Amino acid sequence: MSIQVKNIQKQFGEFQALNNVSLDFNSGELVALLGPSGCGKTTLLRIIAGLERADAGTVILDGEDTSDTHVRDRNVGFVFQHYALFKHMTVFDNVAFGMRMKPRSERASKAEIADKVHSLLKLVQLDWLADRFPSQLSGGQRQRIALARALAVEPKVLLLDEPFGALDAKVRKELRRWLRKLHDELHITSIFVTHDQEEALEVADRVVLMNQGNVEQIGTPEEVYQHPATPFVYGFLGSVNLFKGRHMEGGVHVGESNLAHAGTVLNHGGAVLPGADVLAFARPHEIDIHTDSESTFGVPAKVVRVLRFGLNTRVELDSTDLLATQHFDVEISAERASYLNLQEGQLVRLSARQLKIFDAVGTA
Known part of the structure; x- marks a missing residue:
């Protein structure tokens, strides 16, 4: 029927x-x-x-x-x-x-x-x-x-x-x-x-x-x-990280930092003008973690917790340079986690391999 x-x-x-x-x-x-x-x-x-x-x-x-x-x-x-x-x-x-x-x-x-x-x-x-x-x-x-x-x-x-x-x-x-x-x-x-x-x-x-x-x-x-x-x-389907920023040439600026890098894939949800305020989404597995010695780009964050289980490691982080604290979840391979040797309280930077961006005007 x-x-x-x-x-x-x-x-x-x-x-x-x-x-x-x-x-x-x-x-x-x-x-x-x-x-x-x-x-x-x-x-x-x-x-x-x-x-x-x-x-x-x-x-x-x-x-x-x-x-x-x-x-x-x-x-x-x-x-x-x-x-x-x-x-x-x-x-x-x-x-x-x-x-x-x-x-x-x-x-x-x-x-x-x-x-x-x-x-x-x-x-x-x-x-x-x-x-x-x-x-x-x-x-x-x-x-x-x-x-x-x-x-x-x-x-x-x-x-x-x-x-x-x-x-x-x-x-x-x-x-x-x-x-x-x-x-x-x-x-x-x-x-x-x-x-x-x-x-x-x-x-x-x-x-x-x-x-x-x-x-x-x-x-x-x-x-x-x-x-x-x-x-x-x-935001509703599955685990996701939300970044509020500005759409600039070459990426998305969150605070004073560029979340994107040269290889980032930007998917636009409709027309998004340069300089516009945007909501940028990335799944936990679409984010890279860089130590301070590794990189000078990316959004600064602090490691809050490292959860090691199975083939992947989940890392919980807080922003460090935004007016209001934001929480992020990142999923990396066990091998990458071992290489980075992340510790609670460690300062790192986050970049996104892929971002879905929407114009922030008129969105909740």
Whole structure:
């Protein structure tokens, strides 16, 4: 089932939750709505489900305007962050609940319901827990049961609101891989809300970046990560260093120092005039560290902490010549770290091999 939302507006008091949002979701696609708390992603999901009503705009499911259609008639499965399982029911009865609640004319027989429940529990790899109660399950198991219950009514659309938000990091990672595999088997049009960048990039076919009720960028995980369209997208996706400076010939000046060097690649986010105030972004692995004896260019900084693990070393630093202290994260190879022999408190300089620069005028 394809989904379209057109010119969706939603306001809570004076708070603008959604500001004229229009999106297309392709049939069989798994899309992540990604953004910080309060950006409007959950509100949009609830409007698609019919759990919330938009102030203006339309929701179109498979070419049909369903803006005024009741939630029970939209054929949508919904999975909440906190499972929402019935505590007094067994796993079997939780999964069977939606099928048993259908009108008598549409309801399957007891035997058919039992077969369907066992089939779904096998699908989520928990058929051996049918007689347990939710309190006897782990968080990850409860969430898989919640997903089986949502699938039991054979929805054409699956909506997931922070489905793994209440779980620890290890379980989250296991479940998102499992969700991707399950989606590849079922091909149900699915939209999931998350504030976890890694989760969205790892699981989704496409990512919708949202901020303050607006859509900032839409694209594949690779597109939004490699080619962020706005400063917000660059700053939100993954670890990044932000430098506020001036765009000068030959580089970006931060304070009195040039962050760029002869080999720096400058990627411009739109027209940036020489001399303009800019926001310059660089990922931790795109920054070089130079000791004072090595170089006289680059932004001065002080080593705060050196974290050595695996093939790479992470170095945390503070600026030393800016009016307000800025913090930087740099990732270098273990060999480079050994050569530099960095110590806490050591003064160094930072330069960037690659910079994405945006005009600072009109940006947050």
